[in-house]
Amino acid sequence: MRYGLVGSTGRMGQEIKKAFVDHTLCLTVDAEKTWSDGTQPEVIVDFSNRSSLPNTVNLCVENGSALVIGTTGLNEDDFSMLRELGKDVPVVQSYNFSLGVNILKMILASYSKLLEDWDSEIVEIHHNKKKDAPSGTAIMLQEALKKPAVMHSLRMGGIPGDHSLIFANEGEVLSFNHRAISRAVFAYGALEAAEFARSANPGFYTFEEVLRCKLKK
Ligand SMILES: NC(=O)C1=CN([C@@H]2O[C@H](COP(=O)(O)OP(=O)(O)OC[C@H]3O[C@@H](n4cnc5c(N)ncnc54)[C@H](OP(=O)(O)O)[C@@H]3O)[C@@H](O)[C@H]2O)C=CC1
Numbered sequence: 001m002r003y004g005l006v007g008s009t010g011r012m013g014q015e016i017k018k019a020f021v022d023h024t025l026c027l028t029v030d031a032e033k034t035w036s037d038g039t040q041p042e043v044i045v046d047f048s049n050r051s052s053l054p055n056t057v058n059l060c061v062e063n064g065s066a067l068v069i070g071t072t073g074l075n076e077d078d079f080s081m082l083r084e085l086g087k088d089v090p091v092v093q094s095y096n097f098s099l100g101v102n103i104l105k106m107i108l109a110s111y112s113k114l115l116e117d118w119d120s121e122i123v124e125i126h127h128n129k130k131k132d133a134p135s136g137t138a139i140m141l142q143e144a145l146k147k148p149a150v151m152h153s154l155r156m157g158g159i160p161g162d163h164s165l166i167f168a169n170e171g172e173v174l175s176f177n178h179r180a181i182s183r184a185v186f187a188y189g190a191l192e193a194a195e196f197a198r199s200a201n202p203g204f205y206t207f208e209e210v211l212r213c214k215l216k217k
């Protein structure tokens with residue numbers, strides 16, 4: 001697969017290049033520099049910053065490339081742009097491409113009604129270079145809960161990503177935790193999403209939907 005990478009010099013860009021070692025990198029875009037080998041990427045992978053989104057979308061339109069986007073901190077206008085792009089090419093978006101977080105998201109969505117009267121708080125811990133807070137994952141898990149949760153963000157050391165959800169009522173406490181031990185898990189998820197996107201019909205897909213397709217096979 002020929003792929004493009006937006007954010008190639010970043011922490012996730014480095015992981016993507018390792019995970020996509022069997023594929024051909026033909027386009028890189030970073031804040032200051034764009035490089036291309038002159039061929040068209042089948043899929044563009046974006047783990048960068050929301051400021052890159054208009055250019056990323058234009059590149060997908062110009063090349064007819066599918067998009068896999070993990071960049072967090074997107075607003076409603078950004079999601080509208082991605083859904084519009086999904087009318088022409090496959091778009092897979094997730095704030096967390098790890099299998100574990102997406103399983104947790106499905107669990108929370110399935111049992112949210114039973115948890116609606118519990119006190120709910122989310123603690124997310126990330127490396128001290130992370131620019132946004134709360135994490136996109138915390139926002140995504142709160143959306144699965146279908147109710148607001150008190151958020152706590154810790155920024156320390158080189159922690160790749162740790163999310164805890166704690167629920168309490170008068171009689172019991174229920175906790176869930178996901179810990180990313182390596183950023184590689186996100187890159188492997190992005191690779192799975194890219195392999196799905198290169199042959200999918202145009203549309204806007206979440207990574208959960210990609211995984212659910214796998215469950216049906
Ligand atoms: N969905 C998921 O599973 C995951 C999502 N993320 C998200 O991915 C994003 C990147 O994380 P991380 O790699 O740690 O961040 P880094 O800061 O390490 O890397 C960001 C990259 O984006 C580039 N960049 C910044 N602005 C632009 C722009 N306007 N146009 C093009 N490129 C730009 C930077 O280029 P330069 O070096 O030149 O500044 C750099 O290569 C974050 O939003 C993070 O939350 C992270 C991990 C997993």
Ligand SMILES: O=C(O)C1=N[C@H](C(=O)O)C[C@H](O)C1
Binds near residue numbers: 135160
């Ligand atoms: O910035 C990171 O590192 C991560 N960001 C994503 C988020 O904001 O949820 C995903 C993961 O937790 C790592």
